[in-house]
Amino acid sequence: MDGYLSMKNVFDPLLHWGRYGEIINEMGTKLIGFAPHIAPKAYINVIYAPLKDAGIVELENRLERGLPVQYKKFLTCSNGLMIFSGSMRVFGLVPLSRTADIHIYNYPSNVIVPNESARIKGIIDSDFVVGYYAEDGSYAVIDGNGGVFRILPQSNDIDREKWASFNDWLSSEILRLDKSYTENNAAHFN
Template sequence: MYFQCTRGEVIRMESDATKRAEASFVELLKCSTTLEGQELSDGTLLIGKLPARPDGIFQDAYLHEIYAPLGSSDIGALERTIGRTLPKPLADFYMSANGLSIFCGSLSIRGFRPNMSRADAARHPTSLSYGNKVEIPIGQDESERIVFGFYADGDGYEVSILPDQGDVVVLTPRRSTEPLKLWDSLSAFLKEEIQRMTKEFVKREGVCDPLNVLPVPVTVPGSLSGRP
């Protein structure tokens, strides 16, 4: 099933703070572009079909991919993958989307990947095992945080939720626990970042692909935001 936001709908979302505050993260992403999208048979949303590059790479690429929601049994399998119980905000998120990749992979949220084969034609997120069972941040106390997100800018940055601190969300350099930015909640993180990245995407006049990702939300040496 195909869908597409009109320019008017995009402008209304950009200009109406109340509408943005009430919108779900899916609605915000759908109205971040006027490019065509489609819903796959499993419920995965592909938003913003990108024009083909002259060099032929990144064919069939989309601005955003929101993976099909998980059921309760899949949530259990995801928890077994990392050996941890998911905090409620993160479990609730996975009931609405099994992770995502937005703005050409600038930000991704990892999830449950039942099949690690590259030959699998279905679209799946990067496994939540990364950052929690493999490639664990140096000095991480396993009980302290669950690493669930990743920014592709620079050398990479990770996003974690801190269950023992009221489910605060924290941005750190890749494989580090040094805090760079905090959000009060997962919901606040998603909405703030989608709105920030949408503005950056518009400022770039729609130039975005996996080789030209958007910057992290802080000025860090080596990141796009930290370059002169």
């Protein structure tokens, strides 16, 4: 994967699930950790193919704003994630001109939706929504200083969890979710 080495410490905990099987689909999406106990074609972790420069330009044009620096760098390594059976998603671009159907493994959850058409109440203009947690419906948001906070839309509670940067957030949450997923699903992978 292009740019993988720059995010190696972030992706490594996802990759060890490859011992249960992995493939790269026709879109370049890496599917890691075959999980037939969930569904016949299910995978635990999904790393979407990196965005090319044209994709980043399209995203910035559609949003009518620049992207946070660390998130923009992340997109050059992966156009989003869906990890630990959908426990957490990092949003990416769903391009206007698609080359495949909108299958869950072809395109990520769309970053434009929570930043434009379904903007979360309680966040300010400089905030940028980058992720979603299935466990409680909360979102990960990059603030104007590059830090990340988690917000539950119903409560506007942003003091719950904060990280210094996008990379700190992503790497620590992957480690936390990897540990939790391993503990809660060990019986399926023996």
